[in-house]
Amino acid sequence: MGDSMRERATRRLPLLDTAPAERADAARNRHRILTAAHELVRERGTDALTMDAVATAAGVGVGTVYRRFGDLGKLAHALVDDGERAFQTRFLSGPPPLGPGAPASERVRAFLHAYVDRLTDEAGLLAVAETVTPTARYTSGAYTVHHAHLAALLRSVAPRADAHYLADALLAPLAAGLVLHHQRAGVTAERTKAGLDQLLRGIADGAG
Amino acid sequence: MGDSMRERATRRLPLLDTAPAERADAARNRHRILTAAHELVRERGTDALTMDAVATAAGVGVGTVYRRFGDLGKLAHALVDDGERAFQTRFLSGPPPLGPGAPASERVRAFLHAYVDRLTDEAGLLAVAETVTPTARYTSGAYTVHHAHLAALLRSVAPRADAHYLADALLAPLAAGLVLHHQRAGVTAERTKAGLDQLLRGIADGAG
């Protein structure tokens, strides 16, 4: 990196600094809100996660919660953001078979299994996020990433198949609401994984 | 049927008449509510379907709407009940391949295709119904019937597979929210059907 470039960047970050940098009070409130929300969920469950309760617990106005997070669903997504980032890191650049290095068909399977494990822990919050709007799940950033990743793998597994649709179809059984329903009915994660494996057979076997 | 039995039944229907028969005013209000709700949706779309608006349009109190239909989701389900009954009749006792008479594998395919067509028309209302609660879809009477039917067919197609889970997994891509998302993105019903067909390959091919 040349001196002139570093100097410019140090002074103003003219190109990279498109986002104006959050103001100090805003950052503090965001942190308070997130902390209060986590605590609320931990102590009283996802049912107690309401915008009003979070605002009160965080000591800010409800308008502030909305300005920061948009709506209850986005707030719920924010609460599982750490886990989501870790998950993305694992399948984008972690060790195989989840990460690069393994055959695509194995990565697909590993991805779905890892997703099931993730849902086992966070289905409650994700269900809140997916229930705010009928299409909330499909328009979320996380879903977009999952879909793009899975579709790319599927294109490699079965080049002639409709990878874009199949990615949606394979992600569909992993809706938080269905997982919640299965948890209540005693359907285990292992059984879910086995079922997904069977679904994959139709795609892997010389279908592309 | 013996005379004594017929006589008893005529007089009181002692065994069959477990439901006390709806009172006249209740029946009248149910009808008013349903009519008003249909009109509301037709003229202003599913977004305008609120319990308050329906109550006002029907000329009854909001409490009456709730007593009759339970919640907004159930009301939405009630609005598509005619179509649902017709659909059930077709796959339970209509002509093959949707109804009995065709091989189970063909009936599975016909069922999913018919479901797609149904969703094409009523995704909006079903999305409302499925969004009231995270698990609303899976606990509805319609879903229970669809699931039981599909699972039975799958057991016959692949006796050793986990038909119960696979039925959920095959029904999952037919969530109203996803269909809505696809409709907005221009994904056609044909493409959806083709995608589901591919998913079925993994189940049909000697997997049971």
Added chain:
DNA sequence: CACTTAACCGGAAAATTCTCCGGTTAGCAA
């Protein structure tokens, strides 16, 4: 250190969902 202003804050208020319960009435029996 003032000054400017874009960004931020909070809470009132409108919309909705759903619950509750005192008052009313349809349907049946005497």
Added chain:
DNA sequence: TTGCTAACCGGAGAATTTTCCGGTTAAGTG
């Protein structure tokens, strides 16, 4: 017809979500 009672009715009210905007303030500017 008169009563009885289970079932029904409606709307007030509590809980939530979300929008809006007048007032406030952090953070550069000169």
